[in-house]
Amino acid sequence: MHRPVQFVTTVSTAILLAATAACGNSVDTSTAGKTSGGTSSTFKISFSNYTEAAPLFRVIHTNLDKAIKDKGADVKVKWYDNAGDPAKMLQNAQLMVADKPDAIVIYPVSSATLGVGKVLGDSKIPCVSVNLDTAACHFLNINNRALGEGTAKVIGDIVKQRGWNATNTTVLIGQNAAAGEQVNDCVRYFYTTIAPMLGLDVVDAASITAKTTKIGANAIQFDGVSQLQPSFEAVKNLLPSIPKGNNIILYTVNNDSTNGALRALVDAGRGDKAKLVIGGLGGDEAGIKALRNDPRWLAEGDIFVSWWGEYAVAMAQALAKGKTPPNQVTALPQIILDKQTVDQYHKAGSADVKLLPKLDPSNEYLRDGGFLQVVGNIAGL
């Protein structure tokens, strides 16, 4: 190639790359308010979501955008997709810092957040980390342990009355091994709570780790990676390990994983309602529908994921105003639903949320930001 052509090509490529970097990685930008494009009072947030590919996480984005638009809130959110990839998460963190927003919200994809924490900490921009902790950010999270314990109590009470015990029951719990301890607390404490209720081997929660596959004589832990297909394949492969004729209690870290596992059990003829009970986690459409219609689905840990964006924005605003959270972890809304209570929180015939639970002492300060009042869907506000 001739040198002038080489030079032009090189310069053109460099310009193209610079323009692409400047445009950033954002998926979408929502803005609402009296002035389109935002005013100086518009609260600007850069928000990197876990992934836009899975409905469980995508709804955080779509619901927040809708709430901002419908309520005319003076908030502008620029979205980034972490795509479930730690490397992408780090790149997005750098881009978000470059945005110079009023606050940053990050939904980490794994517990490997040290690098991301450094980037965000150095920026001095108020930062909220959702569901997984990030150093230098304030932590907004569900209480996974309470979800597991609460679900175990609901299910344990029911199956105990049916005569399920250590001689006839297998507990099947599905973890996400790479997601870290916090996320898997739900399944660990589910087992440690239900075990004494049914006379199963009692173990310390700390002994149930990412590498644990068998727990005592009656429990199996599989790694479903929080996804449908891997959970299906994992349970399919360990079917021979579940004694024939045993009752099965199924509980995993989310409903995608539960549904994959359920499909494998049904496929193998182990889905009979007299022999299988399920605890759901997520409060998503599939879980609420199953809680209402599937006799096997006895409880649902509702974490109102669709409204996490609202709490994240409220927390971001409170932090930007100089508020210090009273606790290390600010609580997201959560409750254990059963077949009797599901309609108190969800509109009849749908998974749409009617009302969110009242604020508790750890998240009471979120009202200071004002955003919760604008959205107006929390009891007592």
Place this chain on the structure above:
Amino acid sequence: MNESTLRALLLTGFLVLIIIYFTTRDSAFLSRENGLNILVNASVIGIVSLGQVLTIISGGFDLSVSGTVPLGSVVFAILVNRGWGILPAVGGVLAVGAVCGLVNGLLVAKVNINPLIATLGTLSVTGGIALTIADGLQIPFSDPNAGVLAEQSLFGVNNHVWILIALSIAIFLVLRYTVFGRYLYAVGGNREAARLGGIRVSAVTTGVYVSSAMLASLAGAVLASQLLTGSGTVGTGSALLSIAAVILGGASLAGGVGGVPGTLIGVLILGTLANGMAIISVPAFYQTIATGLVLLLAVGVSQARRLRLGI
């Protein structure tokens, strides 16, 4: 005894050793039910691998299957939910696969883009299309009976296992007894010599990528039938797994070598390993390590033998 027969025997012996090992560790491993479990789990990758072996024999490979499988699952779910019968829906899925494969084939054969780059690009495109069509959501079957591809039929064996068997026989016959099969090995063995010998290399190459994508798309439909859900996030690991199975089965990345029996044995080895390790409670992290080590060991032994024999 020729090289490929010996290779197939060695692989079969390796598979038998694995089976013996897991059976001694846990007797629950060796049962008809567990055998069916292995076949059920392996059949999706098996179907993808049948297409992958064609591309590898031709001297290329197809990474885009990791996008075509989820695309097939999403398209199948949408079609059956719109009331299409199973056969027309499968036809629709195959048509989508054919289009994807045609793009790959033209990029590799006509535009002369390296198969790695071409199929890496179309992987992103097809995977992105799958997510876009599904809008990031999962698409459950409105009628569970539409999962007939995954239902059990003759002798209690699932329909998709029979599909895998039928496809294996068909592709084996094509490779062994048809002109296209001979052309394929010739193209993979020496592209330029094949061209000089009058073989329409572009047509053969394009045909191979069309076949691979159609089979990947069909595998997506099978996966959707198993899960009773179409999703843009299923089957995304298909490319590496199918390439691993094909190479394990004795094919050469240089092209011109490989076949259906070795590929199927490779698929079964990987499927049996995953199943056996789950039954003997090996943690998931170690399973990944073990699978990789077995692949390296099997390929390493085969390669060492080739070097010693000067093949």
